[in-house]
Structures are given as structure tokens and as C-alpha cells.
Amino acid sequence: MEGPSPFSVVFEKEPAMNSLFSPVRIGGLELSNRLVMAPMTRSRADAGGVPGGLAAEYYAQRAGVGLIVTEGTQPSDDGQGYMTTPGIYTPAHVAGWRKVTDAVHGKGGHIFIQLMHAGRMSHPDNTPHHRQGVAPSAIAPDTPIFTPKGMQDIPQPRSLATDDVRRTVADFRDAARHAIAAGADGVEIHGANGYLVQQFIAPSANTRTDAYGGSIENRARFAIEVATAIAGEIGADRTAIRLSPGITMWGIDEGAEGPDLYRHLVGELDKLSLAYLHIMHQGDERLLADLRRLWRGKLIVNRPGRPRDRIGSDVAAGLADLEAYGQMILANPDFIARLKSGALLNEADRTTFFGGTARGYTDYPALDAIAAV
Ligand SMILES: Cc1cc2nc3c(=O)[nH]c(=O)nc-3n(C[C@H](O)[C@H](O)[C@H](O)COP(=O)(O)O)c2cc1C
Numbered sequence: 001m002e003g004p005s006p007f008s009v010v011f012e013k014e015p016a017m018n019s020l021f022s023p024v025r026i027g028g029l030e031l032s033n034r035l036v037m038a039p040m041t042r043s044r045a046d047a048g049g050v051p052g053g054l055a056a057e058y059y060a061q062r063a064g065v066g067l068i069v070t071e072g073t074q075p076s077d078d079g080q081g082y083m084t085t086p087g088i089y090t091p092a093h094v095a096g097w098r099k100v101t102d103a104v105h106g107k108g109g110h111i112f113i114q115l116m117h118a119g120r121m122s123h124p125d126n127t128p129h130h131r132q133g134v135a136p137s138a139i140a141p142d143t144p145i146f147t148p149k150g151m152q153d154i155p156q157p158r159s160l161a162t163d164d165v166r167r168t169v170a171d172f173r174d175a176a177r178h179a180i181a182a183g184a185d186g187v188e189i190h191g192a193n194g195y196l197v198q199q200f201i202a203p204s205a206n207t208r209t210d211a212y213g214g215s216i217e218n219r220a221r222f223a224i225e226v227a228t229a230i231a232g233e234i235g236a237d238r239t240a241i242r243l244s245p246g247i248t249m250w251g252i253d254e255g256a257e258g259p260d261l262y263r264h265l266v267g268e269l270d271k272l273s274l275a276y277l278h279i280m281h282q283g284d285e286r287l288l289a290d291l292r293r294l295w296r297g298k299l300i301v302n303r304p305g306r307p308r309d310r311i312g313s314d315v316a317a318g319l320a321d322l323e324a325y326g327q328m329i330l331a332n333p334d335f336i337a338r339l340k341s342g343a344l345l346n347e348a349d350r351t352t353f354f355g356g357t358a359r360g361y362t363d364y365p366a367l368d369a370i371a372a373v
Contacts, residue, residue, distance in 0.1 A: 068112070072116025
């Protein structure tokens with residue numbers, strides 16, 4: 001054969017990367033390696049939010065990573081933001097997810113379902129009930145969102161009354177119970193990327209005057225209550241949370257107090273002994289180092305766009321216990337085998353990220369398929 005083969009070793013394997021191939025314990029699970037599939041919305045559930053057979057195939061193809069974190073999954077009908085995202089609050093949802101978790105476990109993998117309440121990042125045209133989105137305060141994020149009619153501005157959300165906030169915490173708790181009933185190994189609370197939990201954290205989205213707004217303690221309260229409720233329901237060893245300190249997308253501005261809020265929040269979460277903390281990290285290295293010190297449990301770090309030659313560096317440095325990757329795993333079902341052999345990686349196709357069929361979902365080639373051709 002002429003030219004470079006897909007099996008050619010393109011770089012000398014870094015010792016840093018090798019640190020990823022040792023087992024690690026997360027809650028009650030023994031993971032075979034320290035690579036995590038980052039949560040990625042793929043918008044391929046049915047109109048009722050039930051994940052189908054293709055989702056089972058997609059996740060099972062990627063079960064070689066130590067841990068899969070699923071796409072964001074709404075804990076209630078109000079929690080949905082985007083079109084055809086899955087839910088975990090009806091018996092049909094539980095049955096759909098059961099097929100996914102069985103398929104992943106059948107391949108020896110482990111899977112946490114990400115519980116994502118979109119809050120104000122929603123549009124009535126995207127949800128089955130067509131209601132206005134809900135949020136800590138009636139402040140629109142000032143950004144358009146993709147809907148069945150194309151991009152549309154997000155309307156002003158309805159502010160949750162204090163009782164509604166308590167109901168929303170209970171929705172998270174119930175969804176976690178359903179996730180376990182569906183065979184998930186645990187749940188990851190989506191506290192990142194500008195969705196409901198982070199809307200409570202950011203003063204730009206939260207101008208409340210009750211116990212959930214104002215001071216650092218009050219703005220962190222919702223996240224802590226959700227984590228506490230879920231841990232009480234399914235066990236702390238099956239409960240995890242994802243945070244993205246300092247991100248500024250979708251009208252989120254945490255202000256000058258942001259880093260101190262996270263120091264408080266992570267210190268409080270640490271007391272719960274959760275399965276892990278997952279940080280989507282952009283920028284503030286000093287804060288990340290502080291959070292590492294405040295968090296005595298397992299830490300997953302995801303650095304968006306991290307180049308291949310930096311894979312393993314956070315684990316090797318002792319900063320993280322595991323590293324999460326999104327697009328590389330989306331595009332490479334056999335990511336672990338490719339890393340170990342130094343093979344080239346498939347490129348992710350952005351045009352098939354959200355919605356659609358098997359194309360760009362379950363048809364990314366694995367090395368053995370290429371070899372067979
Ligand atoms: C298609 C797509 C969908 C995503 N959906 C989610 C999601 O549902 N929940 C979440 O926490 N992050 C989501 N993310 C962010 C990823 O988890 C990850 O943080 C991001 O892709 C950066 O990591 P990477 O450079 O390794 O891909 C999504 C990213 C992509 C590309």
C-alpha cells in the first residue's frame with residue numbers, strides 16, 4: 001500500500017498520555033481508564049423525548065472509554081430547551097434509556113446520564129407543551145436559538161416562584177431515581193454552560209430577592225440543594241456535577257465575585273462526597289488549582305479544543321483524576337484504540353451534530369472497519 005496508512009504512528013506516545021490508561025475508582029465503579037466521553041447533545045430522540053435504538057448503538061460503540069456521560073437529558077417538561085432532546089421523567093423515557101444502558105454495560109462500559117434543565121435557554125416551539133421557558137428571573141438571554149422555524153430570539157422567561165424552585169429541585173431528584181431505574185450507573189447534574197443551575201449562579205440572570213438570589217451563598221443554594229436531594233435519593237456515590245466557572249456564553253456574567261462563589265460552592269459540594277466533580281475549564285488556572293484543593297474527591301477536567309499532543313497532561317500533572325473529551329470521541333468510536341496505537345483520528349462533522357439520522361452519529365468508521373476494507 002502506498003502513502004500513509006491509518007495505522008501509522010503519527011507521534012511518539014507521550015508518557016503523559018500513558019497515565020490515562022490506569023484504572024480509577026468513581027463512586028462504587030472501577031473504571032478501566034481515565035478517559036471520559038463528555039456530554040454531548042445530539043437531538044435524535046423521538047418527539048416525546050425517548051432515545052431510540054440508534055442512541056444505544058452510538059453509546060455502545062464508545063463504551064471503551066472509562067466513563068460515558070450522556071447528552072443533556074431533561075428532568076421535566078419545563079427542563080427542555082432544544083428540539084428532540086431526551087427526557088428521563090416518564091416510563092417511556094426509562095424504557096428507552098434502559099436499552100442504552102444495557103448496550104453500554106454489554107460492552108463492559110459505564111454510563112452516567114446528564115440531567116440538564118435548560119432554564120431560560122428554551123423556546124416554546126421546541127417543547128411538546130409549548131410553554132414559556134422558566135428561569136431564576138424574567139431576563140431573556142439575548143441570544144437566538146434553533147427551532148423548527150429556524151433561528152428565533154429567545155423570549156423572556158417566566159421567573160420561578162420560591163415554591164417552583166423547590167418543585168424543580170424535586171424534579172431533579174425524581175429524574176435521578178428514574179435514571180437509576182433505567183440502569184444508569186449514576187447522574188451528572190448539568191451545572192455548566194449557561195443552563196438553569198448556572199443561571200442561578202450568575203447575577204446577570206438572577207436578580208432574585210429570596211433565599212436563591214443576592215449573596216454568594218444564596219446564588220449557590222440551588223446547585224447545592226439539587227446535589228443534596230439527588231445524593232439523598234440515589235446515593236452520593238452515584239451523584240456528580242459539572243461546572244464551568246467563568247464562562248460568558250448566552251448572557252452569563254458571574255461578575256467579580258464569580259471565583260469566590262465557586263470556592264464556596266465547591267467547598268460545600270465537597271462535604272457531600274459525590275462521585276466526581278467535572279469542570280469544563282476555560283482560562284482561570286489559579287481558580288482551577290484552588291478548586292482542586294477544595295475538592296477532595298475525583299476531578300474530571302475538560303479543556304475545550306485541547307490538542308491531541310496535550311492529552312493526558314492534567315492527569316500526569318496531578319491536577320485531574322480523569323480527562324473528558326467531546327468531539328474527538330464523537331468522531332472516533334474507537335478513541336482508546338487510536339490513542340494507544342497512535343493512529344490518525346477521524347474529524348468531527350459539525351453539520352451532523354444536532355438532529356438527523358445515523359449519518360454523523362453511528363457511521364464514523366473504527367480502525368477495524370477500515371482494515372476490513
Ligand atoms: C455537539 C455538542 C453537544 C454538546 N452538548 C453538551 C451537553 O448536552 N451538555 C454539556 O455539558 N456539554 C455539552 N457540550 C460541551 C462538551 O461536553 C465539551 O465541553 C465541549 O465539546 C468541549 O470539549 P471538546 O473540545 O473535547 O469537544 C456539547 C458539545 C458539542 C460539540
